[in-house]
Structure formats: C-alpha cells, structure tokens
Amino acid sequence: MSIRIGIAGYGNLGRGVECAVRQNPDMELVAVFTRRDPKDVKVLTETAQVVRAGEAEQWKDRIDVLILCGGSATDLPKQTPEYAKLFHVVDSFDTHAKIPEHYAAVDAAAKAAGKVALISVGWDPGMFSLNRMYANAILPEGKDYTFWGKGVSQGHSDAIRRIEGVRDGKQYTIPVDSALEAVRNGEDPELTTRQKHTRECFVVLEEGADAAKVEQEIKTMPNYFADYDTTVHFISEEELKRDHSGIPHGGFVLRSGVTGWEKEHRHLIEYRLKLDSNPEFTSSVIVAYARAAYRLAAEGQSGCRTVFDIAPAYLSPKSGEELRASML
Amino acid sequence: MSIRIGIAGYGNLGRGVECAVRQNPDMELVAVFTRRDPKDVKVLTETAQVVRAGEAEQWKDRIDVLILCGGSATDLPKQTPEYAKLFHVVDSFDTHAKIPEHYAAVDAAAKAAGKVALISVGWDPGMFSLNRMYANAILPEGKDYTFWGKGVSQGHSDAIRRIEGVRDGKQYTIPVDSALEAVRNGEDPELTTRQKHTRECFVVLEEGADAAKVEQEIKTMPNYFADYDTTVHFISEEELKRDHSGIPHGGFVLRSGVTGWEKEHRHLIEYRLKLDSNPEFTSSVIVAYARAAYRLAAEGQSGCRTVFDIAPAYLSPKSGEELRASML
Numbered sequence: 209m210s211i212r213i214g215i216a217g218y219g220n221l222g223r224g225v226e227c228a229v230r231q232n233p234d235m236e237l238v239a240v241f242t243r244r245d246p247k248d249v250k251v252l253t254e255t256a257q258v259v260r261a262g263e264a265e266q267w268k269d270r271i272d273v274l275i276l277c278g279g280s281a282t283d284l285p286k287q288t289p290e291y292a293k294l295f296h297v298v299d300s301f302d303t304h305a306k307i308p309e310h311y312a313a314v315d316a317a318a319k320a321a322g323k324v325a326l327i328s329v330g331w332d333p334g335m336f337s338l339n340r341m342y343a344n345a346i347l348p349e350g351k352d353y354t355f356w357g358k359g360v361s362q363g364h365s366d367a368i369r370r371i372e373g374v375r376d377g378k379q380y381t382i383p384v385d386s387a388l389e390a391v392r393n394g395e396d397p398e399l400t401t402r403q404k405h406t407r408e409c410f411v412v413l414e415e416g417a418d419a420a421k422v423e424q425e426i427k428t429m430p431n432y433f434a435d436y437d438t439t440v441h442f443i444s445e446e447e448l449k450r451d452h453s454g455i456p457h458g459g460f461v462l463r464s465g466v467t468g469w470e471k472e473h474r475h476l477i478e479y480r481l482k483l484d485s486n487p488e489f490t491s492s493v494i495v496a497y498a499r500a501a502y503r504l505a506a507e508g509q510s511g512c513r514t515v516f517d518i519a520p521a522y523l524s525p526k527s528g529e530e531l532r533a534s535m536l
Numbered sequence: 537m538s539i540r541i542g543i544a545g546y547g548n549l550g551r552g553v554e555c556a557v558r559q560n561p562d563m564e565l566v567a568v569f570t571r572r573d574p575k576d577v578k579v580l581t582e583t584a585q586v587v588r589a590g591e592a593e594q595w596k597d598r599i600d601v602l603i604l605c606g607g608s609a610t611d612l613p614k615q616t617p618e619y620a621k622l623f624h625v626v627d628s629f630d631t632h633a634k635i636p637e638h639y640a641a642v643d644a645a646a647k648a649a650g651k652v653a654l655i656s657v658g659w660d661p662g663m664f665s666l667n668r669m670y671a672n673a674i675l676p677e678g679k680d681y682t683f684w685g686k687g688v689s690q691g692h693s694d695a696i697r698r699i700e701g702v703r704d705g706k707q708y709t710i711p712v713d714s715a716l717e718a719v720r721n722g723e724d725p726e727l728t729t730r731q732k733h734t735r736e737c738f739v740v741l742e743e744g745a746d747a748a749k750v751e752q753e754i755k756t757m758p759n760y761f762a763d764y765d766t767t768v769h770f771i772s773e774e775e776l777k778r779d780h781s782g783i784p785h786g787g788f789v790l791r792s793g794v795t796g797w798e799k800e801h802r803h804l805i806e807y808r809l810k811l812d813s814n815p816e817f818t819s820s821v822i823v824a825y826a827r828a829a830y831r832l833a834a835e836g837q838s839g840c841r842t843v844f845d846i847a848p849a850y851l852s853p854k855s856g857e858e859l860r861a862s863m864l
Contacts, residue, residue: 224795228795308860341849341851346824346851467820475813482720484802485795489803516848516852516856516864520843520845521669525676
C-alpha cells in the first residue's frame with residue numbers, strides 16, 4: 209500500500225512536492241489543501257483532489273503524511289502546530305533564528321496528538337545542516353564555511369522590486385571563487401561578508417525611471433546589498449523572461465580540520481549542491497523525509513524531529529538488507 | 537563521566553583512534569589490546585594501559601566501547617563477533633562484498649550478548665555510503681558516481697612491492713579530471729574503468745633490477761593495473777621516503793538526477809573528501825560513531841548497526857537543543 213501524501217499550499221514548493229511524489233512509486237498524492245477557491249486551482253495529478261484548507265479535518269484518516277508548503281514568515285509558525293493536531297507533518301521552516309521556538313510549539317502540539325512532525329527539512333536548513341553536523345562530529349577541531357549560490361535569492365529579488373522605478377528584477381548570489389579556493393587549500397581564511405559572496409542584479413525599469421538612481425539605491429541598501437560588491441544590469445522585460453525565469457540555487461558546505469597527535473594532518477570535507485530548481489530540490493528532500501515520518505509514526509513515535517534525529521535508512525524505500533548489500 | 541574507550545590493534549588505525557580520542561573531551565582511552573608483547577608496544581597516551589589481547593575479558597566492565605583496528609581480510613571477520621560478546625564495539629570492516637555476511641555474524645553475537653556493534657564505519661564504507669544513500673533517497677531518478685583519490689592505495693602499493701626486483705613502492709590512484717567535470721556538467725557519462733582513474737607508481741628498484749621489465753610487469757598486472765593508464769616512476773629510496781611517506785587519500789561521491797513533471801530540471805549532489813591521512817580520518821569517523829554506540833547502549837539497544845541506522849545527532853557531543861540552535 210502506498211504512503212498517502214497531502215499537500216497544504218500549492219505554490220512553487222507544493223508543485224515541487226507533487227512532482228517528487230510522482231518519482232517515488234511507494235507514494236501517492238491524494239489531496240491538495242488550498243486557501244484559494246478549489247475551482248481555481250488546477251493540479252497536475254489527475255487522481256488528487258483539491259480541497260478547501262478549512263476542510264482538512266475531514267481528511268485526517270485518508271492522509272498518512274501532510275506536507276506543509278507555506279512560507280516561514282507567517283504561514284508555518286501557525287500551520288505546523290495546527291496541522292500536527294490532525295496529521296503527521298513535514299515542513300521546511302527556514303528562519304534559522306526561530307527554529308528553537310518553532311520546535312517547541314510543534315513538539316507540544318504533535319506530542320499531545322500522538323503525531324510525528326518533522327520541521328526545517330530541505331537543503332538549508334536540511335542537507336546543509338546535516339553536513340555541518342556530521343563534519344563537526346568527525347573533525348572536532350576545525351573551521352566551518354558555507355557558501356551559497358550561484359542562485360536566485362527570493363528575498364533580495366523582492367527587495368529590488370520594492371524600489372521605486374523598478375518594474376521587475378532578479379538577484380543572484382554568487383560565491384567568490386578565490387575565497388572558496390582558499391578554504392579548499394586549507395588556508396582557513398577569515399572571510400568578511402564581502403569576501404564570500406557577490407551579488408548580481410538584473411533589473412527591468414519602469415518607463416522614465418532614473419537608472420543611476422535605482423542602481424545607487426540598490427547598491428547602498430542596508431542588510432541586503434551595502435555589505436557586498438553588487439553589479440546591476442538593466443535589461444528589457446523580454447530578456448528577464450527569456451534568461452532569468454529559472455530558480456536555480458545551490459552552494460557549498462565545507463569543514464577544514466586537523467587530526468594527529470600534533471595536529472599535523474589536515475582534512476577537507478566538502479558538500480556541494482548545484483540545483484536547476486531550488487523549490488523542486490527542496491521538495492525532493494521533503495518527500496524523502498515524509499517517508500521517514502510515515503515509518504516513525506508506524507513505530508508509534510510522536511513529537512517534533514529534525515533531520516538530526518532521523519536515521520538515514522528511514523529515507524530510503526530500500527530495506528536495511530538491500531541498503532547494506534548495494535550502498536554500503 | 538567520560539566514555540571509556542579501548543583499542544584492539546595498534547597499527548596506523550589504532551594510533552589514529554588514539555589521536556582522535558584526545559580531540560574529544562568527553563572520551564578517554566583506557567586500554568590498548570595487542571597481540572604483541574605489551575612491553576614492546578609504546579602508546580602515546582600516558583594514562584592508557586597496554587594489555588595482552590588474551591586478557592580482554594578482564595576489562596569488560598572498565599571499557600564502554602571497544603574500537604577494533606584490525607584488518608578486514610582476516611582479523612575483523614573473527615574479532616568483531618568475538619569481542620561483541622564482551623563489549624560494545626565499532627569496526628571499519630571494508631570488504632564491501634562481504635558486508636552482509638559480516639553483519640549477520642556480528643548481529644547474532646551482539647544480540648545474544650546484549651551489546652551494540654557498529655560495523656563498516658569510516659569513509660568508504662562509511663561517509664561515502666551515507667552520501668550515496670541520502671542522494672539516492674532525495675533524487676530517485678539519477679546516476680551515481682564515485683571517484684577515489686588522489687590517494688595512496690595500500691593494496692596496489694603492496695602489489696608493486698611483491699614484484700621481483702622491487703625494493704619498495706607507492707601507488708597513487710588519481711581521478712580523471714575530465715570525467716569528473718563531465719559528471720559535474722550533468723552529462724551523465726558512461727565511464728569505463730580506464731576513463732575514471734589513472735594510476736601513478738613510484739618504485740625503488742633492487743640493485744641490478746631490470747627497470748623495463750618491472751615497468752612492463754606493473755602495467756600489465758591483471759585486476760590491479762591492466763585496465764588503467766598507469767605511469768611508473770623509478771626513484772631512489774631517499775626520494776620515496778622524503779616525498780611519499782604520507783598516506784593521503786580522498787575522493788568524490790556524486791549523484792546527478794532530474795526532477796520536475798517532465799524531468800526538466802537537473803541537480804548535482806557532490807560530497808568530497810581531501811585527506812592528509814587516510815587512517816586518521818577513518819579513525820575520526822570511528823570515534824564519532826563510538827559516541828553513538830555508547831548512547832545506543834545506554835538506551836538498552838543491542839545488535840549490529842551500520843551508518844545507515846544511526847541518527848546523526850548521536851554522533852555529536854552537543855545536545856539536541858544545542859544542535860538545533862547552532863547547526864540547523
């Protein structure tokens with residue numbers, strides 16, 4: 209019998225989950241919950257129903273794991289504890305600083321309801337966190353580095369679009385090659401914000417807007433751009449659509465550390481992602497962890513978990529025996 | 537209270553474990569078991585005792601986790617099940633094809649004795665296996681690649697040294713850059729053995745040996761060299777000692793896969809290790825898993841486990857709360 213998956217929220221992430229479910233033969237998508245009018249939401253999976261978010265409770269015995277695809281700013285802090293009263297859930301809550309708070313709220317709700325809730329699943333937080341953690345456990349004396357990109361930052365693209373005179377825009381975060389190489393060479397560099405990443409913006413102006421003023425406003429924007437070397441390109445709406453409609457991302461997690469009685473040997477652990485579609489990759493990670501949630505639930509576990517708490521084998525459709533024979 | 541560690545076998549790996557234990561403040565090395573005369577074995581840790589292997593049983597209440605540092609060919613198949621009757625154990629059994637058999641023997645012994653036994657811990661098998669498994673669970677449609685090196689292959693160095701006329705030698709396995717780049721570029725290449733790695737040998741001849749004959753014998757050696765492009769350099773004993781006495785290694789695990797309703801997006805997951813000392817890095821992984829073995833044992837678990845079965849958080853000295861706050 210398949211693992212019956214539900215999706216709450218049908219944006220880029222929800223659609224990504226839908227696609228990922230189709231790639232996993234032991235799962236099926238049964239319902240998509242939406243705050244819009246279900247008539248207006250067209251999903252790709254013919255056998256899945258589109259349901260008003262308010263009617264979720266009626267599905268509590270028909271869904272094994274509900275995947276929450278809302279945003280971290282306002283949706284998930286409310287939704288994850290709410291839905292964890294009814295379903296085993298997985299979310300991709302990514303406001304790093306608020307994870308402890310979110311964990312506590314979700315854990316209380318999930319424990320009270322006897323449900324399993326996995327939070328902050330994706331690639332950062334998620335696979336990047338796992339790699340930071342493994343590498344720190346293996347090399348206790350060392351230095352951590354995370355580089356993001358090349359990829360589209362939604363937050364920075366939004367910041368550009370809020371500027372007066374800007375019709376549309378896209379921002380790429382780009383790791384600085386020489387910094388990455390210094391880390392790989394074991395130089396353990398101390399890197400400032402500016403030395404780690406550059407930012408590249410592609411901007412479509414409103415008619416009559418002042419390009420120089422917009423460029424200046426972008427480059428000096430506190431928090432977002434002021435601490436970086438930023439390049440601004442003005443392009444047409446057609447060019448933006450043609451060349452910059454994808455949502456690629458990725459990055460590097462590195463740990464450089466020493467071993468030996470005199471700390472005489474140096475080691476580098478590097479994990480890299482190169483992603484054509486940020487939301488689809490995030491979704492693929494989430495769906496693998498939905499399998500884990502299903503299995504933990506079958507064991508009678510409950511409460512909140514993160515990627516740190518899940519034994520890797522739970523993610524795979526293969527049995528322990530198959531994994532040992534084929535992948536160890 | 538510290539986790540009390542024992543080491544069985546004091547070669548490169550045993551010494552590596554000793555060094556790694558010193559880097560982990562929650563552990564202490566209490567004893568080293570040896571088949572040699574303990575008088576002849578000098579360890580680095582002043583507070584650790586050197587004990588005859590036959591007297592291990594007397595230590596069963598004084599050691600929390602025993603780390604087995606013997607070889608996979610003949611030592612571990614016997615030692616791991618034997619020692620698992622007395623201790624929680626960790627080994628680095630690395631004969632991939634025989635892992636299922638080894639698992640079964642160790643599992644039976646450990647279960648009967650109520651002990652935890654972790655097998656095949658290190659980097660391959662070990663961290664490379666984990667990365668293969670995670671990447672396969674995340675990207676079910678894709679292709680796996682493993683490249684080893686640049687690094688010293690003990691087996692191939694031994695093979696060179698068995699040739700008549702060879703006094704000493706070292707062999708490096710080197711990944712072919714263009715093959716690695718083709719994988720990174722998402723070309724999903726089909727690679728032959730020859731296209732993935734080259735082999736480079738540094739050979740010291742006996743006096744009067746025939747260099748051309750030795751070179752020919754190396755290059756045509758079945759299994760070891762015949763399927764590879766092999767380079768042979770003849771050097772002096774001093775040069776070998778000066779330039780090739782290290783045991784570096786490393787490699788790359790990659791998975792290239794697709795997502796999207798039409799499989800229209802491509803992703804690359806890459807895990808890389810660059811190691812100055814193969815045995816010390818392996819030891820560092822083992823020691824982190826010894827912490828996990830200790831914790832599983834404290835929970836009352838027993839039986840054989842591999843890296844696939846261990847939730848990452850068990851490896852870290854930090855609490856779940858600390859990990860969520862600092863590394864997620």
